[in-house]
Amino acid sequence: MxxxxxxxxxxxxxxxxxxxxxxxxxxxxxxxRRRIEVNLWTSTENDERMVKLSAFNAGYRSVALLKCELLVNNEIVEIKKWLNYEDGSSRLIKPKTNLKFPYSLKEGAIGIICLDMLQITSILEYNGYSGIVKLVGYFETAQNKIHESKSIDFDIEKAKEHIKKNH
Known part of the structure; x- marks a missing residue:
């Protein structure tokens, strides 16, 4: 050598x-690492049209979810809000969910929030939206991280027509 x-x-x-x-x-x-996968989609269950937002913990540590919101055309619209209906009544939206914030999402667990299509269209119209909007759902964690879904196109007029047809 x-x-x-x-x-x-x-x-x-x-x-x-x-x-x-x-x-x-x-x-x-x-x-x-904490990893949250967020999805937003529309579905029909028992003739009920829904908008669903889910958070799946794909990481190996629990994650504290502080809140969830919808972004409509990149503006925040609160999910929990008083709605004023045409008949003069007001109701607080109570999404169907297994989450109560703050919520500890364990590894491998999923949390889902279901919003009635009528509620979503009412919220959007109340906030001055019409036509087709881009919806994005997001969750905020205790680490001040925002985890967003991919955007979906939501046609307010089409949703209203579908609701009127089925009610």
Missing amino acids: DELTIPVIALIISIGGLIISLASILYTWNQN
Whole structure:
């Protein structure tokens, strides 16, 4: 062996050790990371049209959810709000949900909020929206992180027609 062989072998072993250490650190960091997958969709259950917002904890640690909201064309619209109906009555929207905020979402668990289509269209109209809007659902965590769903196109007029047809 010449005089350069030993330092080159030592360098290769050192680089290999560094790569293994970095991989171990990244693996540990990924295991301890909080990950929330948020989805927003419309569905029909028992002839009832719903807008559903879910949070799935894909991470390995519990996550404290503080609140959820809807973004309509990038503006926040509160889900819990008093609604004024045409007949003069007012009602507080109470979404169907298994979540009570703040809520500890365990690893592998899912939390779902269901909003009646009539409630959503009423909220949107009350806030001055009409036509097709972009809806995004989001959850805020105790770490002050916002986890958003992909946007969906929501046609207010079409939803109102569907509601009138089925009621």
